[in-house]
Amino acid sequence: MGGAAETFYGVIRRQGITRRSFHKFCSLTATSLGLGPLAARQIANALETKPRVPVIWMHGLECTCCSESFIRSAHPLVKDVVLSMISLDYDALIMAAAGHQAEAILEETRAKYKGEYVLAVEGNPPLNEGGMFCIDGGKPFVEKLRAMAEDSMAIIAWGTCASWGCVQAAKPNPTGATPIDKVITNKPIIKVPGCPPIAEVMTALVTFITTFGKLPELDRQGRPKMFYSQRIHDKCYRRPHFDAGQFVEVWDDESARKGYCLYKMGCKGPTTYNACSAVRWNGGVSFPIQSGHGCFGCSEDGFWDKGSFYDRLTTIKQFGIEANADQIGMAAAGAVGLAVAAHAAVTAVKRLTLNRAE
């Protein structure tokens, strides 16, 4: 892992990359971030003059799918990000150092780049039993997280685990797994939800921070607006079928073969904010809906606890039975309807008997 004081440009020139290729890369990155042509020059300028941002990448309770996604980024290639753009000083998963040597880097970075490094967290800390459900370097992960967060510039919460809690925080959440923003409250936190987040979204975000030295604009829920301001539904290529009223009714029917809208199959595209339908996956090859399965909203809060992946309404458990809003509502309206009919019948009988008595 190289020193953080060097610039990106210095590093890649040393690796034998031409100035021409460097500018190509800047234009491409500017385009993928949705910025104008002038931004390419700004990016180039920043990468030539600014020292690389030190990044500490930590793993809490997680499955490493975020890292798996990250290393498959195509634009930019993750090797460029890890080896050139940022100074990835610590990542237990892909670093060469191990044991005490590795842990020493944490202390070193904390002391040397106080308030300057970015803390990227994959997974979340479990809080029950004093955090004993996730031990990292002989200590509960939550302690390590708090310590490293203290002197960081900002925190990137990778994935749905760090952003919302994800599967380990699903009911009944025995380990007390808690999203980052509920544990660290005094630092800017960027949520990059998704299980996992899209590779290009991850690397583009890192590019943005290293380029401009600041955080991107975030929405109400702390997600970068550039990737999470629209729903899957808004950019879905099957949207014309939705507007026309052409739906898949059961799996493998004629409509499914024609690639109609999966709305009735419980696709959660209309309630899910992510860039899948625009950026897509595996270098832009496909995304779930394109493969014929509905979105199940992996980047949304509590997506494990909302009932079936094939139902667009949240399962309501308060009534002892599992039902959705329409079933409960229809039952209630039906019961009231019956009550009204019965009441009307009694009223009629009473009136008839009264009339006869008179």
Next chain:
Amino acid sequence: MLDKSPQALTAAVAADAVRSGRSAERGVVYVYEAPVRLWHWINAAAILVLGLTGYFIGSGIPTMPGETSDDFLFGHIRFAHFFAGYVLTLGFLFRIYWAFMGNPHAKQIFYVPLWRKRYWREVWHEIRWYAFVAAEPKKYVAHNPLAQLAMFFMFTLAIAFMIVTGFALYAQGTGNDSWQYMLFGWVFSIWPNSQDLHTWHHLGLWMIVTFALIHIYTAVREDIVSRQSIVSSIISGEREFRD
């Protein structure tokens, strides 16, 4: 609240007759002013459209045959829902304005005097009346106390809830920079996953369907049983006491 004793009712009839130059003999009070009546029917039509289109939007329609480019049915259903939603909202805002500008009855659906002991006694009497225990209904110029309770919780609050959640859902389509999002985006702080918001909006539909059932049934029933005009009152504005 108006005084509901028989003497007061007679007085109300007489006072109203003097004001409008009508004969007090007929036992008629002018309750629902023209703007309230107009709002009632526009509102009813909007709710009918919203309920039907809303149900279809929620559960989808049978698949349309033919070319995708020839059809825009679901789009039109959604447009009708949004249009009726605007009508409902503007009507509701107007109705709030009229609560201040109209006669005293115009305020009735916007509050419940839960703090008044007498109000609760009257609610109890209405419950006994509907349970076939009380032999005679009490007569009221405007809504009876139980009706006022239902109006406030099942209509006024439910509609306000539907307007707020509806516009928040609408903001998902219009985007983060839209005025709908500026005004109603806070709803997503309560339900970060908008799927829950859809669920609540559906529950709201069924609340209003239930309200409509009770509302129409009791209006017709009381018109027949308690010897006062109810159904025709929301057309003519006048409440007639038949004995």
